[in-house]
Amino acid sequence: MTYRASIAELIPIxxxxxxxxxxxxxRAFEAMVDSIAELGLKRPITVAKRDGEDGxxxxxxxxxGRLEAFQELGQDEIPAIVITASNEDCLVMSLVENLARRHHKALDLLRDIKGLKNRGYSDAEIAQKTNLSMKYVRGVLRLLESGEHRLLRAVESGRIPVSVAVDIANAEDSDVQVILRQAYENNLLRGGKLLAAKRLVEARQKHGKGQIGTDKRQRRSLSVESLLRTYQNDVEKKQVLLRKATATRNELMFITEALRTLLNDENFVTLLRAEGLASLPKKLTDRLSLRTGEIQ
Structure with a gap:
């Protein structure tokens, strides 16, 4: 049983x-700190009483986030709603609060639904507490329990939305292209994300879900030949970078010497003065080893 108070009180942090x-x-945390410092705390935190050995x-x-912002601002107390609740109820309330956040991370959503399931809650109870549909909750749980590591990584990196990943996991291979088309029409996947989703689907169909220990290609990638090939590719990339750096340095030296030659030409310097260009940027004068920024 949970009892929620209606009046906030100051609690020592x-x-x-x-x-x-x-x-x-x-970045989001710093924005929260600035907002609280300027406008104050808009909503109290929620805490539960506990009688410990130290009182x-x-x-x-x-x-x-609000608690840590108050700590960052050097505050000793924070407004809080004090409730009476068991450890179990507090954990569930915390998970549901995280699910209800407007800007929650997609992977947090997946893990929190799984956390509620591990606490013994049925699909219907999870759907009720999180205000999500039964179909959606069951789809997310299936995504986690079936080991869809490839899809989970795509969700975590933000390449595809959670809902599209769940639909792909639930669909037959022949229906996946229909799901991608619907995601495009619903403006869930556009441009580069749509192309990335297509590549992901092709990799999943060809190599599996990406489960650890089941992908034979993943094991073969650790062979000596593969490591040597990777090393050689890295060496070639560095050699190309070195050649570009050398070419750029040579061009810069040529431009520097050409400019120095021009500045030693009295007619050219007179023309610069006439056009009101009698000074040079400090970086350029330093490179030309001029004593001052004024053209002599």
């Missing part, structure tokens, strides 16, 4: 424990 920590995007403490239920 050092008495709050983060029981379900998450990694935050640094009263609190477990964080929702609001890790």
């Amino acid at each position: 050092d008495l709050i424990s983060v029981v379900n920590p998450r990694i935050r995007n640094r 009263l403490r609190y477990d964080l239920v929702c609001g890790q």
Whole structure:
């Protein structure tokens, strides 16, 4: 049973424990800190009371980013809604809160649904708590449980949306092209992402789901010949880069010497003065070894 208070109270930050920590995007976190510093805290965090050996403490239920922002700003206390809830209820509330975030990461969504499933919740209960459809929840669980590592990596890297990955996992190979066309028509996959999705589908059909230990090509890629070929390709790339750097250096030396020769021509210097171009940028004068930025 969970009891939620309706009035926020100030809680010492050092008495709050983060029981379900998450990694935050640094840029988004800094923006949150700036917003709180300028406008204040718009929504209190949520904590649950705990009676520990050292006295009263609190477990964080929702609001890790806000809590860390207050710590970053050097605050000792933070407004919080204090509830009475079991560890189990707090974990579920935290997972559901993460699912409800507007800008959550796709892989966090997948893992949090799996986390609820591991806690013993049925598909229907997960759908109800997360406000997702039953079909979607079951599809995501299938994506995780069937070992769709290739699709999961594509979702994590942002190449395809979660919904499209689930549809691909549920479809027969002959129906995948229909799914890609529908994703294009629904503006879910366009341009480079559509091409990347097609390559992903071809790789999945040809080499499998990408499960560790089942991809024979992955094992063969560790052969001596493959390693030597990779090393040789890397060497060739560095040689090309070195040739380009050498050519650029030679061109720069030629331009420098040509400009130095021109500046030693009195007629050319007189023309520059007449056009109001009697000075040079410092970087250029340093390279030409001129004493000042003024053309003599």
